[in-house]
Amino acid sequence: MADISTTYMGIPLKTPIVVAACSISSLVDRVVMAEKAGAGALVIRSLFEEQIQVAQQRFDDYLSVGSESFPEALSFFPSIEHGQADEHLMWVEKTRKAVKMPLIASLNAVSKGSWVKFARQLESTGVDGLELNVYIMGTDPTRPGSDIEKELFEIVESVKAEVSIPVAVKLSPYYTSVVNVAVELDKRGVDGLVMFNRFVRPDVDIESETLHNEMFYSSPEEMRLPLNRVARVYGHVKADLALNTGVHTGADVARALLVGAKVVQVASALLINGIPYLSTMLRDLEAWMAEKGYDDLDEFRGKLSQKNYPDRFAFERAQYVNLLLSQH
Ligand SMILES: Cc1cc2nc3c(=O)[nH]c(=O)nc-3n(C[C@H](O)[C@H](O)[C@H](O)COP(=O)(O)O)c2cc1C
Incomplete structure (x- = not known):
């Protein structure tokens, strides 16, 4: 039987399938099921x-009420423990106690701010790593992309300064040069790069002529983009x-x-097929490795990355042109 254990950001994992941040983590039973099915993390x-901003706002309100009226207002403080951010922290702690597999907390960021201190609070729950889900919208027509990248780097630097557990950044695929962004993040010491986040955007309903948001899962074809970009980034960064x-x-x-991926992250396939399907994915991986004669993951990891692929233009636009021209 092939060895499918690996490490991710220095954390030992039994398998290379990591359950991505999604509704699976909303119920402890489901997290336990994922561990039983063989999730690496x-x-x-x-x-x-x-x-966090809602919690912070309430905190500020309480403090100002207290200073204006009565000092013992601070005794109201416990009620904000039930704010969303605090509930989340309690939830992470509860989940940590329920399973042995490595757990990674995720912190979403859309701007620089004082919320960064929550990175340390998440760390204090006992999680093994932190994933930073950053998506700064480029909606201001006067703001250049370089400025958005600068803000991303500053957010990452401030979170890295706050914690000592490994930090991964979950990237958007929409940077002009995502390979360069990956290299710049690597220089700032990130331990992992998740390629990529998938965004749910409002659609247009032509009957009601309104915008509506609907959750839909990924399709297998969507893997082509991360496949291509991981192939290009592999070998240029130390981060997993x-x-x-x-x-x-x-x-x-x-x-x-x-x-060149160290691990994969999976959400849709498990939400569509059920969490136990993770074990089928692992069995199929092992069957393929057995057929190819691979004993462990390092024997083939990165074999088809741009760095190792003999035809270095295979990942470039030329192939795209050939493909288009061959269609009738
Ligand atoms: C129901 C649901 C909830 C999600 N919640 C989060 C989240 O809280 N944070 C995050 O970074 N990504 C979240 N995602 C995105 C997933 O982590 C993942 O990046 C995306 O679904 C692409 O992976 P997939 O093709 O395996 O679904 C969510 C996805 C789904 C379907």
Whole structure:
């Protein structure tokens, strides 16, 4: 039987399938089920910057009421423990106690801010790592992309300064040069790069002529983008790469590792097929490894990355042009 253990950000994992931040982590039973199915680790759904701001706002309100009226107002403090951010921290602690597999907390960021101190609070729950889910919207027409990247780097630097557990950054695929962004983050000492986050955007309902948000899962074709970008980043950074979006089968896990991923992160496939399906993905990966004669993951990891692939233009636009021109 092949050895499918690995490490991710220095954390030993039994398998290379990490459950991505999603609703699976909302119920302890499901987290336990994921561990039983063979998950290497699980990312707990994000604590969103907006949730923290709500808690912070309430905290500020209490303090100002207290200073204006009566000092013992601070005895009201316990009531904000039930704010969303605090509930989240309690939830992470509870989940930590329920399973042995490595757990990674996730912190969402859309701007620089005082919320960074929550990184340390998440660390204090006993999680093994922290994933930073950063997406700064480029909506201001006067703001150049370089400025958005600068803000990303500053957020990452401030979170890194706050904690001593490994930190991964979950990237958007929409940077002009995502390879360069990966290298710059690597220089700032990130331990992992999750490639990529998948965004849910409002759609247009032409009947009611309104915008509506609907949750829909990824399709396997969506894996092509992270596959291509991981192949390009592999070998240029020390950080471990976690391929995310569109990983639906054991064969997809093999694909991800072949281009250089250390692990994959999976949400949709488990939400569609049920959490025990994770064990089917692992069995299929092992079957493929046995067929190829691989004893462990390092034997084939990165074999098809841009660095190791003999035809270095295979990942470039030329191939795209050939493909388009061959269609009739
Ligand atoms: C129901 C649901 C909830 C999610 N919640 C989060 C979240 O809290 N934080 C986060 O970074 N990503 C979140 N995601 C995104 C996933 O972690 C993952 O990046 C995305 O679904 C792509 O992976 P997939 O193709 O395996 O679904 C969520 C996805 C789903 C489907």
